[in-house]
Each structure stands twice: as C-alpha cells, then as structure tokens.
Amino acid sequence: MFDLEKARQKGISEYQIKIMRDINENTIKEESCNKHDFYQVKVDLLYKYRCKNCGCIEDVSFVKGYMRGLEHGRN
Ligand SMILES: [Zn+2]
Known part of the structure; x- marks a missing residue:
C-alpha cells in the first residue's frame, strides 16, 4: 500500500x-473479496478485467495468474 x-x-x-x-x-x-468473477472492460483504451463481486479492476496478467491458481487449487 x-x-x-x-x-x-x-x-x-x-x-x-x-x-x-x-x-x-x-x-x-x-x-x-471471497471469490473474483472477472469480465472484460475497456479502461482508458486498454482491456482490463473487473470483478462482478468486489468491483476491483485488474490487468490480464493478474487474471491469468488468478485463474491458474484456482485450477491448481482444485486438484
Ligand atoms: Zn472480487
């Protein structure tokens, strides 16, 4: 912070x-946030991802890492 x-x-x-x-x-x-649920948004001409649950906005590398973490956490 x-x-x-x-x-x-x-x-x-x-x-x-x-x-x-x-x-x-x-x-x-x-x-x-307990669990992010991202959808794509356009912010200042860039594609970003906003969470439906908490409203945070992240870039693609954050979202990819997060999704991979969820996949690995399932096994
Ligand atoms: Zn969230």
Whole structure:
C-alpha cells in the first residue's frame, strides 16, 4: 500500500497521489473479496478485467495468474 502522507511530504504531485489512492482502494477491494468473477472492460483504451463481486479492476496478467491458481487449487 502506498503511504499517501509520506508521498505528499516528498512533494509528489496531486495527480500522482490520486493514482496511488486509486491503487490503494483497488487493493482493499481485491483483498476483501471471497471469490473474483472477472469480465472484460475497456479502461482508458486498454482491456482490463473487473470483478462482478468486489468491483476491483485488474490487468490480464493478474487474471491469468488468478485463474491458474484456482485450477491448481482444485486438484
Ligand atoms: Zn472480487
């Protein structure tokens, strides 16, 4: 998790702070979810995946790793 206060003290721009805050909020959603159920969405012209259950948004490498983890966990 990003420490936003520390980032501010270091003089990081409010634009960057906002990005860090969004990432923190996404991490909280992602970690609080019992089971992700991803569907594809387009975010800023990029294809991403949003979970139907928690609303977190992840990129394809996260989703692929997650799906593989589920497959392996089943055996
Ligand atoms: Zn989820």
